[in-house]
Amino acid sequence: MMHLSQSAPAHVQSTHYTLLATTEILGKLVLVATVGSWADTLGYFWTLTILVASLVLVTVLTIRAPTILHSDGTRATRLKEK
Numbered sequence: 001m002m003h004l005s006q007s008a009p010a011h012v013q014s015t016h017y018t019l020l021a022t023t024e025i026l027g028k029l030v031l032v033a034t035v036g037s038w039a040d041t042l043g044y045f046w047t048l049t050i051l052v053a054s055l056v057l058v059t060v061l062t063i064r065a066p067t068i069l070h071s072d073g074t075r076a077t078r079l080k081e082k
Contacts, residue, residue, distance in 0.1 A: 005017035038047045 005013050005020065008016040035047060035051070038050065042050075
């Protein structure tokens with residue numbers, strides 16, 4: 001995030017960083033409030049199940065992402081066996 005703000009014009013760098021940091025915190029706050037309501041409604045077991053399933057889905061999608069989505073132009077690879 002700091003690197004991104006450093007690439008902004010000098011007269012807006014601090015505002016840019018503040019906006020990005022505020023957006024990050026608001027995103028986390030919304031996530032915590034949502035998960036809290038899931039825990040109250042569904043219970044801890046089903047909430048944890050949903051979160052673990054979403055973690056697995058994001059991990060699989062990240063590994064199988066097209067090359068263009070990676071910043072260095074390479075595809076994510078599995079660890080090589082020794």
